[in-house]
Amino acid sequence: MISDEKLAAIISALPYYSPAENFSARVLAELGLSRERRLALAFEKTAVLSAVSWTAALAFAAALFAAAHIGGILKAILMPKIALIHVKFFALKFLMAAKAFLDFLAGAAGMIARPVLRPEFAVECALAALLASAAIAVISKDGRAARPLHR
C-alpha cells in the first residue's frame, strides 16, 4: 500500500507548466495596462481635455464679447448692412494685430540671428559675458552665498 508520504511526494514532484509567452502581455492589454494602451489613453485624455478647455475658453470669450457688444449685435441682426461694416472693421483690426505679431516675431528672430550675421556683435556679446562673469566673481568673493547650509 502507498503511504501518505509517498502520495505527497508523488504529487509535489509534479512540474509547473508555463502558459504562452505573451500571457502577461495579453492580460495587461485586456486590463488596459499595457504601455501602448496607457500611452494611447493618456493621449486621448489630453486631447479631450484640451478640446474641452479650449471650447470653454472660446465660449467664455464669446459670451464676454456678446455682453460687451450686445447693442451692436442687436443692431447687426436688425440692420444687416451695418453688420457688414462691423465685420469689415473687425477683420481689419484682426489683420493689423496679425501683422504686428508677425513683425514682433521677425524682430525677435533678427535679434537672435544678429551676432551670427554681423561679427562685431559677437565680440560685444563676448565682452559683455566676460564683464558679467567678473562682476559675479567680485560680488561673491566673501563666499557667503557659496557656504553650504549644513555641515
Added chain:
Amino acid sequence: MGNGDSELSAINRCLGGDGDAFGEIINLHKDRIFSFAWRMLQNPSDAEDIAQETFIKAYRALGSYKRDCPLRPWLLRIARNLCIDFIRRRSPQALSTDDEDFPLELEDSAPGPERAADEKFYAEAAEKLLATLPPLYREALLLQYKEDLTIAEIARLLDLPEATVKTRLFRAKALARLKLCAEKERITL
C-alpha cells in the same frame, strides 16, 4: 527584500496606479495558477483562459484584498472557483464524488518492463491519476500537496468546514492509493 515583501510592494504600487507592478504579480504566480487550472480542466487552452480570467478578476478585486494574507491562496481561490464553474457548465455530473462515476484504471498506460521501476512509474502515473480523480478530490490533493496549503487554508479557500476538508482529503487519498495500486499491479502482471 523577500518574495513576500516584493509582492506586497508590487500590490501597493499596483493600487497606486502602476500598471507594470501588476505585470510583476502575474509573472510571480502565472505558472502555479496555469498548472492548477490545467490539472483541474485537463486542457491547456481552457487552462490558459481560466488563468487569464483569474488575473483579470484579481486585478479588479485588488482593492478588497486583505494585505495581511498571502496572495497565492487568494489567487488560487479565484482560479478554483472559475474552474468549478467551467466544469459545472461543461458537465454538471463531473462534480460528483461517487467513486463509481470514475474508473479505477488509469487511462492510456501501455505495460512495459521499464515502467515497473518505482520512480518512473509514479512520475508518469501521477498526472494520469489526477486526471481520473473527481475534480473535488483532485483540487483537495493539489492544494494540500502541490500548493503546500494547510487544512485551515484549504477550508478557507473552498469555503468549507475543516472537518469536511479532512473527510474529502481522506477519501481522495484512499481513492488515489487504490488507483495507483491497481495500476501498479496491472503493469507488473
